[in-house]
Amino acid sequence: xxxxHAVSKTVTKTPWLQQSKPSYSxxxxxxxxxxxxxxxxxxxxxxxxxxxxxDELPPPSSHGLIxxxxxxxxxxxxxxxxxxxxxxxxxxxxDQHAAHExxxxxxxxxxxxxxxxxxxxxxFPEVLGLDPNEIAGLEKSKDLLLSLGLDLEFYSGDSVAxxxxxxxxRGKSAAALVRDxxxxxxxxxxxxxxxxxxxxxxxxxCHSSIRAGDALSDDEALALLKSMDSVKDFAGYCPHGRxxxxxxxxxxxxxxxxx
Amino acid sequence: xxxxHAVSKTVTKTPWLQQSKPSYSxxxxxxxxxxxxxxxxxxxxxxxxxxxxxDELPPPSSHGLIxxxxxxxxxxxxxxxxxxxxxxxxxxxxDQHAAHExxxxxxxxxxxxxxxxxxxxxxFPEVLGLDPNEIAGLEKSKDLLLSLGLDLEFYSGDSVAxxxxxxxxRGKSAAALVRDxxxxxxxxxxxxxxxxxxxxxxxxxCHSSIRAGDALSDDEALALLKSMDSVKDFAGYCPHGRxxxxxxxxxxxxxxxxx
Numbered sequence: 001x002x003x004x005h006a007v008s009k010t011v012t013k014t015p016w017l018q019q020s021k022p023s024y025s026x027x028x029x030x031x032x033x034x035x036x037x038x039x040x041x042x043x044x045x046x047x048x049x050x051x052x053x054x055d056e057l058p059p060p061s062s063h064g065l066i067x068x069x070x071x072x073x074x075x076x077x078x079x080x081x082x083x084x085x086x087x088x089x090x091x092x093x094x095d096q097h098a099a100h101e102x103x104x105x106x107x108x109x110x111x112x113x114x115x116x117x118x119x120x121x122x123x124f125p126e127v128l129g130l131d132p133n134e135i136a137g138l139e140k141s142k143d144l145l146l147s148l149g150l151d152l153e154f155y156s157g158d159s160v161a162x163x164x165x166x167x168x169x170r171g172k173s174a175a176a177l178v179r180d181x182x183x184x185x186x187x188x189x190x191x192x193x194x195x196x197x198x199x200x201x202x203x204x205x206c207h208s209s210i211r212a213g214d215a216l217s218d219d220e221a222l223a224l225l226k227s228m229d230s231v232k233d234f235a236g237y238c239p240h241g242r243x244x245x246x247x248x249x250x251x252x253x254x255x256x257x258x259x
Numbered sequence: 260x261x262x263x264h265a266v267s268k269t270v271t272k273t274p275w276l277q278q279s280k281p282s283y284s285x286x287x288x289x290x291x292x293x294x295x296x297x298x299x300x301x302x303x304x305x306x307x308x309x310x311x312x313x314d315e316l317p318p319p320s321s322h323g324l325i326x327x328x329x330x331x332x333x334x335x336x337x338x339x340x341x342x343x344x345x346x347x348x349x350x351x352x353x354d355q356h357a358a359h360e361x362x363x364x365x366x367x368x369x370x371x372x373x374x375x376x377x378x379x380x381x382x383f384p385e386v387l388g389l390d391p392n393e394i395a396g397l398e399k400s401k402d403l404l405l406s407l408g409l410d411l412e413f414y415s416g417d418s419v420a421x422x423x424x425x426x427x428x429r430g431k432s433a434a435a436l437v438r439d440x441x442x443x444x445x446x447x448x449x450x451x452x453x454x455x456x457x458x459x460x461x462x463x464x465c466h467s468s469i470r471a472g473d474a475l476s477d478d479e480a481l482a483l484l485k486s487m488d489s490v491k492d493f494a495g496y497c498p499h500g501r502x503x504x505x506x507x508x509x510x511x512x513x514x515x516x517x518x
Contacts, residue, residue: 075335078345079509082516086337095516212518242517250338257341257354258501259471 069228081212083221091248097212098244105205106231118167119149125161128175132157137185168208177207328487340471342480350507356471357503364464365490377426378408384420387434391416396444427467436466
């Protein structure tokens with residue numbers, strides 16, 4: 001439910017979709033080709049050090065700051081949530097969940113574009129009890145969800161069987177995904193087809209991603225960095241509109257110390 | 260020369276010396292017993308995220324945030340200058356030079372207090388040419404420097420022989436130290452004895468420390484962290500008054516990502 005609310009509140013903050021066609025009935029939209037700002041943080045004058053910051057320049061454009069995520073020097077994980085890396089003249093922090101979600105969103109979106117969404121049949125279909133209005137919402141979105149690899153069978157007014165999941169979801173909880181899809185479906189009436197598609201792709205991307213709080217081995221962290229390179233024009237946002245990457249130029253870091 | 264200017268400009272910003280006796284002629288002063296703030300950085304509202312920051316609380320007291328530097332989880336070195344660590348609910352950044360300088364300053368100051376400054380004789384005294392006024396300044400500070408382990412012999416009006424160095428300086432350039440001591444001595448006329456002592460101890464601490472730009476092995480970084488625990492009430496300042504430690508609470512780090 002928390003995930004759904006996050007999605008529904010920020011689904012409009014998706015700069016890379018603004019160039020998309022407004023309807024899903026046609027072919028899937030092209031992703032926007034612009035790179036969007038990887039966020040850079042600049043300090044504001046602190047009480048004790050006003051003089052050091054008074055000539056602060058406005059943030060420079062961030063384009064091109066990170067050419068390759070796999071080329072970053074990975075230092076370690078902090079709070080089991082943030083990957084600390086060293087870039088070219090910068091301290092780069094990556095939100096492991098937001099970044100993975102963005103990678104998975106793009107992979108799934110690309111697969112939708114190419115009509116190549118991989119499906120993972122469940123050997124033993126999982127049956128889930130839901131509110132009647134959630135069932136109704138899911139039933140209306142049945143074809144949309146099927147195109148994303150989620151095959152649902154409706155047995156009665158209050159339960160649904162999950163027959164297959166998107167392959168990207170392998171090893172994750174199908175039931176939790178379907179509950180959030182049901183929330184999304186019931187809450188998305190009055191939205192356009194493309195908005196509903198985006199919402200469902202984002203929901204699947206969220207559920208298939210590394211979570212905040214997951215301990216990552218060095219190999220897993222490096223694999224995530226590598227996968228980020230596959231996203232064309234990494235926007236630094238997760239599909240919910242949150243930051244995935246924060247870049248502190250080294251000049252800023254040194255200024256924290258009064259250097 | 261750059262080092263000297265840094266010292267002379269900021270020699271008054273040394274909170275841990277404000278409780279000291281104003282004269283060196285007596286016994287060496289006791290170090291102040293108060294812990295001084297390890298700096299914490301808090302973000303100010305950014306254009307895009309004003310709502311997220313609007314209820315920012317004032318920075319809490321930093322006392323007790325870092326109980327033990329050796330207990331920090333070391334992640335790696337950035338820009339060959341900053342050690343990145345994870346603390347209890349915090350991202351801790353340490354300026355390797357400023358921190359080591361503070362450690363060495365305290366060690367030497369403690370040794371002065373206990374009249375146990377270790378001296379390292381040079382097998383082959385190094386002879387150094389200097390300006391006559393620098394020689395004059397050094398000659399006036401001869402006894403002070405000798406009490407710090409720096410034994411100088413004056414041959415003529417324009418050269419000096421270095422017969423021993425403070426043991427803490429082992430492996431570092433004695434000539435560079437003496438040049439900076441000469442600068443400090445000529446620039447410190449009109450200062451009190453305690454100020455001159457502080458200036459010389461700070462100059463020796465600076466020259467005996469890891470520098471910004473030095474690549475550190477993990478073992479060297481861990482040794483530095485461990486040595487920081489030996490400083491009673493680590494103030495987070497180097498003897499020049501610069502920050503040595505910057506603490507970003509995890510709540511702040513997560514807010515950078517909009518969490």
